[in-house]
Amino acid sequence: MTGADTFRAAAAYDRAVGRYGASLAVELIAFAGVEPGMRALDVGCGTGLLTAALAERLGAENVAGAEPSEPFAEACRARLPGVEVVVAGAEALPFGEGAFDAALSQLVVNFMRDAEAGVRELARVTRPGGVVASCVWDYAGEMTLLRAFWDAAREVEPERAAAADEGVVMRWCSEEELRELWEGAGLRDVSTGALMARAAYDDFEDLWAPFPSGIAPSGAFTASLDVVGRAALHDAFRRRLGVGGEPFELTARAWAVRGAAP
Numbered sequence: 001m002t003g004a005d006t007f008r009a010a011a012a013y014d015r016a017v018g019r020y021g022a023s024l025a026v027e028l029i030a031f032a033g034v035e036p037g038m039r040a041l042d043v044g045c046g047t048g049l050l051t052a053a054l055a056e057r058l059g060a061e062n063v064a065g066a067e068p069s070e071p072f073a074e075a076c077r078a079r080l081p082g083v084e085v086v087v088a089g090a091e092a093l094p095f096g097e098g099a100f101d102a103a104l105s106q107l108v109v110n111f112m113r114d115a116e117a118g119v120r121e122l123a124r125v126t127r128p129g130g131v132v133a134s135c136v137w138d139y140a141g142e143m144t145l146l147r148a149f150w151d152a153a154r155e156v157e158p159e160r161a162a163a164a165d166e167g168v169v170m171r172w173c174s175e176e177e178l179r180e181l182w183e184g185a186g187l188r189d190v191s192t193g194a195l196m197a198r199a200a201y202d203d204f205e206d207l208w209a210p211f212p213s214g215i216a217p218s219g220a221f222t223a224s225l226d227v228v229g230r231a232a233l234h235d236a237f238r239r240r241l242g243v244g245g246e247p248f249e250l251t252a253r254a255w256a257v258r259g260a261a262p
């Protein structure tokens, strides 16, 4: 699934994948080389996890966000008064050419309807020589939470889960593909790398709680199961993670790409 369809419940998002957002944002900002004095745009800003880190570094008045899901855009505005948040997709950004020193997007290009057009837009709104940077989860490898989720889902509903597994169906989830996307959009001096994020949980139930709400593709798959299927998924997921009633932490790898606007 792509697009903003499964990104509507802001509180559930912050408890699910959003739990990694703040630590990932610190890594992406360092990788992109965003420094005080710059003006930055966060594309697909969601509930504002990267936006918050940018506002802390640059000041809210120097940060803008674009997000196609209205409830997520509203959650971002509520979190960050003073940041301009527009309801828009990456493919048609309502900003002028060269309006920003940096255009970033965190965990978004794989959800864009047209990633080539979206990245061209990020480049268009960035001044010549400014940075365009992004990251996506290593769904097929070391995004521990989602890899364990889809492996458990494949045990419970092999065919349907194989068709929805983000490690298989998502594009732009490797360094090679991201480099190709960035170079294809005319960005220069393109480089890629790995970013590590982390999240802390009270116990497995704390981790599981947002999944049945339908948030993100993994939540949508969970919500589509009947009570018996959901219980089987819950148990297989817990077993694959090897966690239970104690607090624990998980790490997650994302592939990152940056380039200079022409």
Ligand SMILES: C[S@@+](CC[C@H](N)C(=O)[O-])C[C@H]1O[C@@H](n2cnc3c(N)ncnc32)[C@H](O)[C@@H]1O
Pocket (backbone or CB within 6 Å): 002, 003, 004, 005, 007, 017, 018, 021, 043, 044, 045, 046, 047, 048, 049, 050, 066, 067, 068, 069, 072, 088, 089, 090, 091, 105, 106, 107, 108, 111, 112, 113, 114, 118
């Ligand atoms: C996994 S969330 C990431 C949100 C936020 N960047 C973060 O790090 O928490 C993916 C986001 O991409 C947004 N999105 C989906 N299609 C998009 C598009 N075409 N252009 C921009 N954002 C899009 C979704 O609505 C959602 O907010």
